[in-house]
Amino acid sequence: MTGIADDPFVAAVKPLVDAMGGEILPPELADEDDVVLSWEGADVVAVRLPQLADSLDRILAALERKRGKPLAELDRKAKQDIVRTLEARGAFTVRHGVETVASALGVSRFTVYNYINYVNEQRAKAQADEGQSRQDG
Template identity: 80%
Template sequence: MTAAGGDPSVASFVAAVKPLVDAMGGEMLPPDRAGVDDVVLSWEGEDVVAVRLPQLADSLDRILAALERKRGMPLAELDRKAKQEVVRILEARGAFSVRHGVETVASALGVSRFTVYNYINAQEEKRARGREGGSGVKPS
């Protein structure tokens, strides 16, 4: 993707946005090729690049691959505590709102859906204890 007219400030803008678009799994296009669901970015009043965002299901696969790269090993080889942390991260990023999200994550972690739900529930209980002051005693 090259900047329109070779303007250095536009090229710098596009270069600055590229790592974010790549991290999201998006695609950069010339603005005249933008579709109705694409996001057109402007610089100094001129449309300079369109961003095509990935489908949610593709995003989950991309997030799982990034977590695997970050950890330096297949997610299925992580210990239980690390798998729970992965589930916490994925829950915070909305992974379980995607259709078949729990199944996809369970497969990547090498655990059952039931285990993923247990990890999610454990996180919810931990948050609830934090809201109650962390005493571990439930109010009556």
């Protein structure tokens, strides 16, 4: 991969591909499920996207690194923030997503569902408040 690694376009997209947990390949090695990126009419690089379940594990690991300690050691408010972030990223659409998150947070599935409900209630309240302030303004 010496040739494509030196390409400035590849260098530009590499942080994004790494953050997604993808893999960079030469375009001629792309499978039908890979995404081939072109620049100025030429195929430059192929990106192999991770499986959704692997993405959830990667997101959880990144959140743990960002917080500086295991997610299970966070307080309730911080865990609710984690659930808010994960829901915004679609984590609970992944099969066994709730179970995976519950395990990472050191809580029950029931607690994760309660956090999801809390997040949705807060979002609905914020939207209602925003709508009211628009009417008042």
